[in-house]
Amino acid sequence: MLSFIARRLALLIPTFFGITLLTFALIRLIPGDPVEVMMGERRVDPELHAQAMERLGLNKPLYQQYFDYIGQLASGNLGESLRTRTSVWNEFTTLFPATLELAFGALIFAGTFGLLAGMIAALKRGSLFDHGVMGISLTGYSMPIFWWGLILIMLFSVNLGWTPVSGRLDLLYDVPPVTGFMLIDTLLSEEEGAFLDALRHLILPAIVLGTIPLAVIARMTRSAMLEVLREDYVRTARAKGLSPTRVVVVHALRNALIPVITVFGLQVGTLLAGAVLTETIFAWPGIGKWLIESIGARDYPVVQNGILLVACLVILVNFTVDILYGLINPRIRHQR
Amino acid sequence: MTTKASLSTTASEPTLYYPSPLREFWTAFSRNKGALAGFLYMLVLAFCALFAPWVAPFDPSEQFRDNLLTPPAWLEGGTTQFLLGTDEVGRDMLSRLIHGARLSLLIGLASVVFSLIPGILLGLLAGFSPTRLGPPIMRMMDVMLALPSLLLAVAIVAILGPGLINTIFAIAIVSLPSYVRLTRAAVMTELNRDYVTASRIAGAGTLRLMFISVLPNCMAPLIVQATLSFSSAILDAAALGFLGLGVQPPTPEWGTMLASARDYIERAWWVVSLPGLAILLSVLAINLMGDGLRDALDPRLKNAA
Numbered sequence A: 001m002l003s004f005i006a007r008r009l010a011l012l013i014p015t016f017f018g019i020t021l022l023t024f025a026l027i028r029l030i031p032g033d034p035v036e037v038m039m040g041e042r043r044v045d046p047e048l049h050a051q052a053m054e055r056l057g058l059n060k061p062l063y064q065q066y067f068d069y070i071g072q073l074a075s076g077n078l079g080e081s082l083r084t085r086t087s088v089w090n091e092f093t094t095l096f097p098a099t100l101e102l103a104f105g106a107l108i109f110a111g112t113f114g115l116l117a118g119m120i121a122a123l124k125r126g127s128l129f130d131h132g133v134m135g136i137s138l139t140g141y142s143m144p145i146f147w148w149g150l151i152l153i154m155l156f157s158v159n160l161g162w163t164p165v166s167g168r169l170d171l172l173y174d175v176p177p178v179t180g181f182m183l184i185d186t187l188l189s190e191e192e193g194a195f196l197d198a199l200r201h202l203i204l205p206a207i208v209l210g211t212i213p214l215a216v217i218a219r220m221t222r223s224a225m226l227e228v229l230r231e232d233y234v235r236t237a238r239a240k241g242l243s244p245t246r247v248v249v250v251h252a253l254r255n256a257l258i259p260v261i262t263v264f265g266l267q268v269g270t271l272l273a274g275a276v277l278t279e280t281i282f283a284w285p286g287i288g289k290w291l292i293e294s295i296g297a298r299d300y301p302v303v304q305n306g307i308l309l310v311a312c313l314v315i316l317v318n319f320t321v322d323i324l325y326g327l328i329n330p331r332i333r334h335q336r
Numbered sequence B: 001m002t003t004k005a006s007l008s009t010t011a012s013e014p015t016l017y018y019p020s021p022l023r024e025f026w027t028a029f030s031r032n033k034g035a036l037a038g039f040l041y042m043l044v045l046a047f048c049a050l051f052a053p054w055v056a057p058f059d060p061s062e063q064f065r066d067n068l069l070t071p072p073a074w075l076e077g078g079t080t081q082f083l084l085g086t087d088e089v090g091r092d093m094l095s096r097l098i099h100g101a102r103l104s105l106l107i108g109l110a111s112v113v114f115s116l117i118p119g120i121l122l123g124l125l126a127g128f129s130p131t132r133l134g135p136p137i138m139r140m141m142d143v144m145l146a147l148p149s150l151l152l153a154v155a156i157v158a159i160l161g162p163g164l165i166n167t168i169f170a171i172a173i174v175s176l177p178s179y180v181r182l183t184r185a186a187v188m189t190e191l192n193r194d195y196v197t198a199s200r201i202a203g204a205g206t207l208r209l210m211f212i213s214v215l216p217n218c219m220a221p222l223i224v225q226a227t228l229s230f231s232s233a234i235l236d237a238a239a240l241g242f243l244g245l246g247v248q249p250p251t252p253e254w255g256t257m258l259a260s261a262r263d264y265i266e267r268a269w270w271v272v273s274l275p276g277l278a279i280l281l282s283v284l285a286i287n288l289m290g291d292g293l294r295d296a297l298d299p300r301l302k303n304a305a
Helices: A002-028 A034-039 A046-056 A062-074 A088-123 A128-141 A145-159 A182-189 A194-229 A232-239 A244-282 A287-296 A300-328 B002-011 B021-031 B033-050 B093-128 B134-146 B149-160 B164-191 B194-201 B206-242 B254-264 B269-297
Strands: none
Touching (some): A002 A300, A002 B134, A034 A046, A088 A128, A088 A182, A088 A244, A088 A287, A088 A300, A128 A194, A145 A194, A145 B206, A145 B254, A145 B269, A182 A194, A194 A244, A232 A244, A244 A287, A244 A300, A244 B149, A300 B134, A300 B149, B021 B033, B033 B093, B033 B269, B093 B134, B093 B164, B093 B206, B093 B254, B134 B164, B149 B164, B194 B206
C-alpha cells in the first residue's frame, strides 16, 4: 500500500510544476503591456511604469522570472490582491469555507438522492420509475445550471417567497465567524433562528450545484448496481435465503459503490466549476465569485494564484480518491 | 472496421448476408427512440440556424420601442406579431433565439473541429511513441485536466479577452485532453493487433500505419466523444456568455441573452426562461443522439455510463 501511495505521489510532482508553468504563463500571455492592462489606463507615466515592472519582476529574463515565481511559492508567498492589498492566501482562506459548505451541501443532496434513485431504478429495471429516473437524470445532465438557478429563484424565492434570493445569512443576524462554515457558526452563536436562516440560504444553491452530480451519480449507481446484481455471489446470497434487503444493501451495494466513489471524486472538478456559476447567481461569497470578480477587475495576482490554488485542490482530491480506490479495490493497488 | 468488412467481402457472398455498414448503423441508431428524437430536433435547429435570416420573422436587433417586454402570444397582452414576446428593448424573442441557434451551433462545431484534429494528432503521436513523445504529452494533458473545464476556459478568456473567436478557442483548448487520451488509449490497443504487425511487415511506413491502418479503427469512441463535447461546448459557451466573458451583447447568444434578462426576473419570465430552455433542449437533444451513437457504434460501452 505504501509503495502504491508513493508511486501516486511521484506522479503529482510533474503535474504540479506543469500547473505552475500554466499560471506563470497566464499573466505573461496577456496581449499588450501588462502594466497598462493592470492599471487600466493607456500611456502610464514612464517612471511609474518602470516601478511597476520592477515590482512585478517583469523586467528580468523569463527563466529568471519563473524561478523567482517558484521561489515565491515555495516560501508560501502567493502575492497580494491589487484591489484590496490583502494577501491572496488570506482572501482564499476566508472565502474557501463558504465554497466548501456549498459543495458539501450539494454533494449530500446529490449523493443521497442519486444513490437512492439509482438503486431503486436498478432494482425495478424497465419500470416506469426506471424510465423516469433515466429521463430526469439525462435532463439534469444537460442542464445549464445558471439558468436552472434563475428558474428556481423565480419559482421559490420570488413567487412563493420560501427561500431568500441571495447571500448566506440575513442581515438581521450578527454571527461572529469562528469556523467560516455558516451552519456551524450560527449554531455556536446561539442567536435565535440564525441556524434555520442559514439553512434556508443554503438549500437552493446546494440544489442547483448538486443537479449535475445528482444526474451522474444516479446513472452511475444504476448501471453499477445492474452489473453487480448479475454476479454469482449475489445469486449465492439469495440462494442462502438472505432477505432481499440484506442482499441489496450489504452484498450488492458495497461493490456497486466502487465506481460510484470514483465518480464522486471526479465530480469535485464539476462542483468547483459549477460553484463559479452558482455563486455568481446567488451572490454567495465563495472562491468562484471571487475569481470571476477578480477577472473582471483585472486583478491578475488573484486570478493567477487563485487558479493555482483551485488546481492544487482538484489534484489533491483526485489523489485522495485514487488512494481510497486502492484501499477498496485491491486489484488497482497491485497494478503496475 | 473497414479492414474487417473488406476481409468478409472476399470470404463469402457479401451483399446477400451483410447490410452496408451505414445501413447497419442506421438500423441500430433508429431503434433508439430518444436518439431519433434528438436527431430530428437537431435537424430542425440546424435548418433554422442555416436559414436564420429567412426563418426569423424580424431582424434580431430591430427594436420595437412601443412593445417593450410584450408577453408571448398565448398570454394576456401578447400579440401574434411577436409569438414568443419581446425583451426589455422591444426585440423579438423568437428572432433572437433563432439567430442564437446559429451562434451556438457555430461555436459547438468550430470548437469540436479545432480540438478534434490536434487531439487526434497528439494522441497518435503519444500512442506511437510511448517512451519519448508519449509521457510529456500525457503529463501536459494531466495538467489541463487538473483545472475544471469552465474555469480553464474562463482563465483563457480572461487572458485573451471576451468575444466569439476567443470563446471558440478557449473551449477547443479545454476539450483537447479527452481526445488525446481517447486516441492514445485506442491506438495502444490497436497496435497489439495482428493486422498492424501484418502491415508493418508488408512495409507500411509510420504515417501510413497511423492514418490508414490504425486511425479508422479508433474512430468509434472519438465520434461519440465529439458529440458529447459538442453539447458541453454549447453549455460552456452559454456559461461564458452568462458570466459576461463570452460573445458580447447585443449579439443574440443564448447565454448572453440570459445575463441581460436577469434584471427582469420578477416581471417577465419569458425573457429569462426561453433562452435557457433553448440551451437545455439543444444540449439534451445532442446528448440523446450521443447515447444512440454510442450504442450503435460501440456496443461494448452500452452499460458503461
